[in-house]
Structures are given as structure tokens and as C-alpha cells.
């Protein structure tokens with residue numbers, strides 16, 4: 001179960017998240033704040049951060065639940081967890097577990113489950129969320145952010161369409177395949193959560209600016225290494241790749257000086 005995603009997050013994708021950890025955390029801050037606010041954290045709570053990656057929201061949650069609370073970050077990516085542990089070495093109320101969140105069971109049920117972009121990678125999301133609901137106290141909170149569709153996410157769509165002017169389009173993904181945009185359809189998300197036994201499901205659109213870089217070179221580097229354009233470039237041959245990168249540069253240059261495009265997410269909250 002989830003083998004392909006686990007391999008990906010322990011390979012080049014996980015390594016890149018570690019490489020760009022500080023930059024990504026700065027750019028994803030607003031999205032994480034939405035997820036944290038939805039979790040309604042209070043001192044003393046136990047919290048599970050699903051797909052915690054390098055631990056940014058885990059640490060933010062820990063400061064909100066205070067010394068009497070405990071936040072556990074669960075993730076399948078060894079390199080990202082190593083970074084998370086390094087960052088939290090002196091923080092007493094944080095712990096990290098290498099496990100598949102779709103089957104992981106905490107010692108005691110938690111007060112809240114939280115995630116910033118860590119819940120779209122399950123092969124069987126219905127079973128995964130049923131497990132997460134069981135891991136939560138009755139009435140406890142679920143709060144996460146996930147990307148809306150690619151075509152309402154210019155931060156991803158603009159770089160992708162630039163490189164696809166040179167590269168062949170990627171093969172169409174099977175419907176509902178796991179991946180960053182797997183939860184784009186709000187009706188599907190509602191169905192998964194209600195099917196897993198959650199109640200009071202609220203799905204709200206949220207928009208934040210997504211800074212691609214501080215210069216055109218920086219923006220091209222980020223867009224060519226992270227997100228859907230990076231995926232298309234990974235398979236490009238030596239002849240097409242420089243042409244696709246040049247197309248990316250020409251497309252992003254007019255965004256100076258901010259190099260910022262919108263990111264659109266669903267902020268999803270529910271009760272176990």
C-alpha cells in the first residue's frame with residue numbers, strides 16, 4: 001500500500017523538499033496557518049501532524065499546545081523526518097514517527113489531526129481517513145489544506161504550460177490517482193470524509209500569494225525543481241530540456257519584481 005509514493009518521498013522528491021526546506025516553509029506559511037487555525041489547538045492538547053515532512057507545522061502546533069501538550073509528526077520520508085528531528089532537537093513536546101499515516105495508530109487517541117499538504121498521497125484515502133478518525137478522540141478536530149485544481153493554481157499551471165510549449169504532454173493520470181492535486185474535487189473530499197465517519201465537514205476556498213523566487217533565475221530554479229513543471233522536465237531529453245528552461249525563463253521574467261502567483265487551496269475541517 002502506498003509503495004509508489006513512499007519510494008518517491010524517499011527519493012529525489014524528498015531530497016528536494018529538504019534542500020529547499022527554509023524557502024518552502026516561508027512560501028507555504030500562510031497555507032499552514034490556515035490548517036493550524038482550523039485545528040483549534042489549545043494548551044495541553046495531543047496533536048497528530050500527518051505528512052509532517054520537515055516539521056514546520058509540527059513545531060508551530062507544539063508552540064500552541066505548550067509544555068503540557070504533545071505533537072507527533074508522522075511521515076514516510078526518511079530524509080524529511082531527519083531534517084524535522086534536527087530542527088526540533090531542543091523541543092520537548094514534539095516527536096516524529098516514520099510510518100504510513102493510513103495505518104499508523106497513536107498510543108492514545110489525539111485531540112486533533114492536522115496537515116499542510118500531507119493527505120493527498122494515499123492510494124485508498126477512504127481507508128486512510130477512517131484510520132485517522134479512529135486515531136482521534138470522539139468530537140476531536142480534523143483540519144488540513146490541499147491544493148484545488150491545477151487550472152486555478154497559477155503558481156503551478158503557468159510554469160507547466162511554459163515547459164509544455166516545448167515538451168510532450170505527460171501521460172494522463174488515472175482518475176483520482178494520488179498526488180498533489182488528488183483532492184481538487186471538493187465533492188470527492190466531502191465523500192471520502194463523510195464515508196470515513198467524519199461529521200461537520202466544512203470545505204472553504206483559501207488563496208495565498210505563492211512567491212516563485214526573488215529573481216528570474218531563482219524563480220526558474222524553483223519552478224524547474226518543484227511542482228508539475230519539474231515533473232515534466234524530469235523526463236525531458238538533453239535537446240528539449242534547455243529549450244523548455246528558456247521558455248520558462250521567458251514566461252516568468254515579466255512577473256518581476258515579485259515573481260508571485262496565486263495558490264488556491266481547500267481548507268478542510270471536520271469533527272471525528
Ligand SMILES: C[S@@+](CC[C@H](N)C(=O)[O-])C[C@H]1O[C@@H](n2cnc3c(N)ncnc32)[C@H](O)[C@@H]1O
Pocket residue numbers: 002005006009028050051052053054055056057074075076077080099100101102115116117118119121122
Ligand atoms: C507536499 S509534502 C508536505 C510536507 C509538509 N506537511 C509541509 O507542508 O512542509 C507531503 C508529505 O506527505 C508525506 N506522505 C506521503 N504519503 C504519506 C503517507 N502515506 N503517510 C505519511 N506521510 C506521507 C510525504 O513524505 C511528504 O512529507
